[in-house]
Amino acid sequence: MKPKIFIDGEHGTTGLQIRTRMAGRADVELLSIPEAERRNNKMREDLLNTADIAILCLPDDAAKEAVAMVAGNNSVRIIDTSTAHRVDPAWAYGFAEMDRAQAGKIAAARHVANPGCYPTGAIGLIRPLRAAGLLPEDYPVTVNAVSGYTGGGKQLIAQMEDAGHPEHIDAPHFLYGLPLKHKHVPEMQVHALLARAPLFSPSVGKFAQGMIVQVPLYLADLNDNASLGSIHAALADHYAGQDIVEVVDLKQSAALPRVNAVELADTDRMKLFVFGTAGAPHVNLVALLDNLGKGASGAAVQNMDLMLRG
C-alpha cells in the first residue's frame, strides 16, 4: 500500500508549493481537502488521522491544534512547517545537511519541525563554523536578510500584488521586524549553537520568491587565526558530497559583481558564498535560496522523502 500524505493547509502558499512538487508522484497517495472545507475541523481531523505523514502548512496556533487532533494516534507522523516546534527537543529539526547525523534523525522521527526560511540560510552558514571551532560560541552574530514577499503568505502576497488592497504596500524594498524580536531568532540561536541570540534584521523585496541571508564576521574575533580561506574550507568540507547545498568556489565568488536574490527562485537548492579579500579584516558569509524552496516547501518534501525511507 502506498503511504498516505495529507497536507493540512494545502491551499495556502507553502501547501500549494508542496502539492506542485508532489504532482505526478506515483509512490504516494495524496489525501486532499476541498478548498471550501479547509477550515472544517471534523474533515481535517479525519484526514489527519488517516494519513501516514501529515504535513502542516498552517499558522502556529492551527499547527498546535492539528497536533492535538492526532494525540493518541501513534501511527501518523508529522512534518510541521510552522514555527511552533522548531526548538522543541522532542521534534527533529528538519535541516538534513546541518550535521552528519541529522538526515538519519529525520528519517527515524515521528515529529519533524521544518526549518524557517531565514534560519535555513543563517544556520547553514554558521553551524559548520561552530562545529569546526572557528566561530566562538559567544560571538555577537548579526544576520541581515531579504526575502521574496511570498514569505509572508497569502496576506502579504495580496498586500504586495493588489494595488486596491486597503493595506497595499508600494515599497520596492522594506525593513520589518524592527523591534528585533522576530520569531526565527530562537531557532537560529539553538541550531546554530550560539550562546547569544543573533541580532536579526529581515527585509522584503518586490519579488515573489528568493532570499539572501548575510552574516558578516570580523576575523580578528574568530579562533585559530581564521581567514577567508579557512572559513571557506570549513564550509566546503562540511557540505562535500551534498547535492542541495553548494559552497561556491572562492575564485568564482571573487569574480562576481553582484548576487541576485532571485537566482535560485523555483529551485530547492541553496548556494553559500564567502566574500572578502585575502588578508583583509572582514568576511561576509552569504546564503542564496528560494524562501519557498529549500526555505519551506522543498525542504518539507526532502524531509518527507527521508521519513518514507526511514
Ligand SMILES: NC(=O)C1=CN([C@@H]2O[C@H](COP(=O)(O)OP(=O)(O)OC[C@H]3O[C@@H](n4cnc5c(N)ncnc54)[C@H](OP(=O)(O)O)[C@@H]3O)[C@@H](O)[C@H]2O)C=CC1
Ligand atoms: N511562505 C513562506 O515562505 C514560508 C512559510 N512557512 C510557514 O508555513 C506555514 C504556512 O504559511 P503560508 O503558506 O505562508 O501561509 P498562507 O497564509 O499562505 O496559508 C495558510 C493556509 O492555512 C489555512 N489556515 C489558517 N488557519 C487555519 C485553521 N485554523 N485551520 C485550517 N486551515 C487554516 C489558511 O486558510 P485561509 O485562507 O482561510 O486563511 C491557508 O490556506 C506558516 O506557519 C509559515 O510560518 C515556513 C517557511 C517559509
Ligand SMILES: CC(=O)N[C@@H](CCC(=O)OP(=O)(O)O)C(=O)O
Ligand atoms: C517575508 C516574511 O514575512 N517572512 C516571514 C517568515 C517566513 C515564514 O512565515 O516562515 P516561517 O514559518 O519559517 O516563520 C516572517 O518574517 O514572518
